[in-house]
Each structure stands twice: as C-alpha cells, then as structure tokens.
Amino acid sequence: MTYVVTESCIRCKYTDCVDVCPVDCFREGPNFLVIDPEECIDCTLCVAECPVEAIYAEDDVPDDQRDFIALNAELSRQWGPIVERKDALPDADDWAQRKDKLSELKR
Template sequence: MTFVVTDNCIRCKYTDCVEVCPVDCFYEGENMLVINPDECIDCGVCEPECPADAIISDAAESAEDWLAINAQYAAVWPVITEKKDPLADAEEWNGVPDKLRFLSEEAAETA
C-alpha cells in the first residue's frame, strides 16, 4: 500500500507533505510533486498536511491511474526533502478540477 499525489497538486505544488515524510519518497516536477510508490511506507502523515487535498491512498477508487503517474515521474524527477514555497499562483489553482492536462513532464530546477 502507498499514497499517491493526484491532479489537485498540479500548478499548486505545496510542499507541506515533504516536510513530514519520514522516508523522503516525494519527487519534484516543474509544477507537481509525486510519491514513489516503492518507497512510501503507507504511514499516511503526508495526507492531512496537503492544503490542496491532493494526496490519497492507493486503495481509493480513483487512485489507479495516479499510481502509474506517480511511479513514472518518481523514476525521473529529483527527490525533494525540504519544504519550499508553493507556486506563485497556487491559491488560484487550488481546487480547480481536472488539471491533468496542465501537468508538466519537466523535472524541477535543482539548485
């Protein structure tokens, strides 16, 4: 079992979840985070920390496609281990439905 990040994260990219993760299983794209399902220990501490309610259990009915997306991008994006500021217009995008079409496949810029 694992948790996955869904499209609610796209164009928001809050990182409150990263700060509480005990195993550093979050990976950062240009406009979204994902969870590596092979590293997640299913502790669930990240889920209530997400201001966008973008994290769900893989047991949820809507999680199947997101499990594949999380695994795909966790394999190519860099790990993120510290909280950062959300995207500048995160508040405007928080709660907008069906954001998958806005997903950037690019990795986050690393310092």
C-alpha cells in the same frame, strides 16, 4: 499499499507534505509532486498536511484519479527527491480548487 499524489496538486505544488515524510519519498517536477511507491512506507503523515487534499492511499484513490497511481510510479523514476519544504508556486491559490488540470502537468 502506497500513497498517491493526485490531480489537485498540479500547478499548486504545496510542499507541506515533504516536511513530515520520514523517508523522503516525494519527487519534484516543474509543477507537481509525486510519491515514489518504492520508498513510501505508508505512514499516512502526508495526507493531513496537504492543503488541497491531493494525497490518497492507493486503495482509496477516486475512480477518476486512478491513472495517477501509474503516473506517480513513472514520474518518480524521472524526477529528483525533494526533502525540504519550499514555497508553493506563485499562483497556487488560483489553481487550488480547479478541476481537470491533467493537461497542465509539466513533465
């Protein structure tokens, strides 16, 4: 099992989770983070750190977010690692509670 970043992260990109990851499994895109399923060791540390509750165990991903399992795998092969915390996107707080943000994802 691996952990998965879901839609809540889009246009927020809080990186609190990156600081606690012992294996640097996060990958960074323009306005979203993903977890590399090949690197994730299922430690659960990132889950509690996410201020928008975007990270789930693969088995616990909500039904309407299941496509993010494949999306994390796909994008983790394209994007580079992020190993240090950075500032969230400038308007992250405005986007934090919005739903249906998949169309906002920049690849």
